[in-house]
Amino acid sequence: MRWKQVLLALVLLLLLWQALAMVVSLQILPTPFQVGQALVRDLGRDLPGHFMASFWRVLISTLLSIVTAAPLGLMLGQSKRINQLLAPVIYLLYPIPKVVLLPVVVLFMGIGDVSKIFMIFLILFFQILVLVRDQATTLRPELIQSVRSLGAGRKALFRFVYLPASIPGILTALRQSVGTAVAVLYVAELFATQKGLGYYIYLNGSTMFDYPAMYAGVVAMSLLGFGLYFVVDWLERRLCPWQFVK
Numbered sequence: 001m002r003w004k005q006v007l008l009a010l011v012l013l014l015l016l017w018q019a020l021a022m023v024v025s026l027q028i029l030p031t032p033f034q035v036g037q038a039l040v041r042d043l044g045r046d047l048p049g050h051f052m053a054s055f056w057r058v059l060i061s062t063l064l065s066i067v068t069a070a071p072l073g074l075m076l077g078q079s080k081r082i083n084q085l086l087a088p089v090i091y092l093l094y095p096i097p098k099v100v101l102l103p104v105v106v107l108f109m110g111i112g113d114v115s116k117i118f119m120i121f122l123i124l125f126f127q128i129l130v131l132v133r134d135q136a137t138t139l140r141p142e143l144i145q146s147v148r149s150l151g152a153g154r155k156a157l158f159r160f161v162y163l164p165a166s167i168p169g170i171l172t173a174l175r176q177s178v179g180t181a182v183a184v185l186y187v188a189e190l191f192a193t194q195k196g197l198g199y200y201i202y203l204n205g206s207t208m209f210d211y212p213a214m215y216a217g218v219v220a221m222s223l224l225g226f227g228l229y230f231v232v233d234w235l236e237r238r239l240c241p242w243q244f245v246k
Helices: 002-024 032-043 047-078 080-093 098-109 113-137 141-149 154-188 197-207 211-239
Strands: none
Touching: 002 032, 032 047, 032 211, 047 080, 047 113, 047 154, 047 197, 047 211, 080 113, 098 113, 098 154, 113 154, 141 154, 154 197, 154 211, 197 211
């Protein structure tokens, strides 16, 4: 039923797009059929290379943010002393729109993949850190004591208590950050690069004036975001089945 609803929503959006294109009747708003033709055409050209460049940047930054932010969030959630020490810093940095730091990051890290990966990493890092920390603070002390009474050490507590408890927070953070991360990726790929969907969209829209190809790039970037969201949703159903029990 869920997929039927998604498909129905997609059909409605395409019909609305078609209607708007017919009403506006300008080159800057091609029809879905024209965009589909450009998408199929460029799939045999350079679009897959741009897609894979963007996908690689998002994938690496996501893995790095999980590996670094999740353990730190668990540590903050279980140690009041460390949390009190770092909470003011997180409080100041968390609300800052990370995309405004992009020019500074480019100045220090250059125009290559490192700066783009680091920008997405920053966004995901703070999202995961805060949610995992809050998740860890909700662990009941009696649950931890009961596991310790069975002879569990720090490694066993991390493996059987802290880590399972942090997974919902990690996945929730990823779900909330996917759209923002892809948006920041688009902005980052406008800076002196020749690979990536952001560059592809800008090149076709502002330089080549190939508007169907530009919209094809928008569709490809939307599919990237949707695919990442679907993977996170699938992982949550596999790793956290108790959250879907009615």
